Amino acid sequence: MAIYFAPLEGITTYIYRNAFHHVYGGADKYFTPFITSATMSHREQMDTLPEHNSEITVVPQILTNRVDEFLDIAKRLHDLGYETVNLNLGCPSGTVVSKKRGSGFLSVPDDLHRFLDEIFDGCECNISIKTRIGLSSLDEWEAILKVYQQIPMEELIIHPRLQKEFYKGTPHLEAFALAKEMLPNTRLCYNGDIYSVASYENVMEQVAPADVMLGRGLIAKPELLGAISGASAEYATFDVARFAKFHDEIYAAYCDEMSGPSPTLFKMKELWTYWIHNFPGEEKTLKRLLKTKKLAEYEGMVGELLHSLDD
Ligand SMILES: Cc1cc2nc3c(=O)[nH]c(=O)nc-3n(C[C@H](O)[C@H](O)[C@H](O)COP(=O)(O)O)c2cc1C
Structure with missing residues (x-):
């Protein structure tokens, strides 16, 4: 199969x-x-x-x-x-x-x-x-x-x-x-x-x-x-470090390819509407993330989301 x-x-x-x-x-x-x-x-x-x-x-x-x-x-x-x-x-x-x-x-x-x-x-x-x-x-x-x-x-x-x-x-x-x-x-x-x-x-x-x-x-x-x-x-459960690597590769490539922060953020925001399911209780952070127009702010919020899973 x-x-x-x-x-x-x-x-x-x-x-x-x-x-x-x-x-x-x-x-x-x-x-x-x-x-x-x-x-x-x-x-x-x-x-x-x-x-x-x-x-x-x-x-x-x-x-x-x-x-x-x-x-x-x-x-x-x-x-x-x-x-x-x-x-x-x-x-x-x-x-x-x-x-x-x-x-x-x-x-x-x-x-x-x-x-x-x-x-x-x-x-x-x-x-x-x-x-x-x-x-x-x-x-x-x-x-x-x-x-x-x-x-x-x-x-x-x-x-x-x-x-x-x-x-x-x-x-x-x-x-x-x-x-x-x-x-x-x-x-x-x-x-x-x-x-x-x-x-x-x-x-x-x-x-x-x-x-x-x-x-x-x-x-x-x-x-x-x-x-x-x-x-x-190891490959069958959500692992935040692995996810961070995945996110960072996509984000870096869009920063290179897209014509500026808006189209880059547009791409990343669409992905986060799916990814948020791995971050229970973080819907408010997602709302803020979906509104941001600045890459630096976006990066800060992604950091918050990733750390929200720390024990
Ligand atoms: C945002 C979005 C874009 C899609 N784009 C395409 C596409 O370009 N070509 C296609 O055959 N199906 C497209 N689909 C349909 C998916 O390939 C898939 O058939 C559908 O989502 C059902 O499978 P899933 O329940 O596993 O998602 C799209 C679906 C969504 C939600």
């Missing part, structure tokens, strides 16, 4: 991925947040540069519903040395869905089928897919799976929620079971709401054998992957 690190736009940048690998390690693959055009934004270029990804296995993700665009982006990625790309059929955001991209593409299975036939015909890379299970009704899933039955994808990562559910409610494990039944020869990966070893074991009882992709749970608890994969106890 393999464990993957999910793509989270704005969070799992190359800086984050490398720091995670250096300090916690253990993910079999990391997926980049989605890329939407072959011209590639600065962020997308930085994220996919081979020298930024040389120590880890990275699969770049593409979000589009246009064959030419997909093939142009995939060619550019292939030229950079990537052998597999991932297609995003899961993004639930309204602006994406209204253009029939991301999970919006699932609402037109015939168009999706044509698109998939053409990209699989024309692409030099292997293609994997990350999908939701429909837009508004569980009844949509079977027709989508019938399309997937005819596509030679490298693997299918399933976040078993509908678009309309965004991240609410409970993942539909029965939809994952149907995928196993209808796609017996496709490599399947489960993704969704794994926040602890207990929730991992509970899900795996129902979906195994399958690979697993961790997202928000792994951002909040970076040691979760080690705990799940049964690494030594």
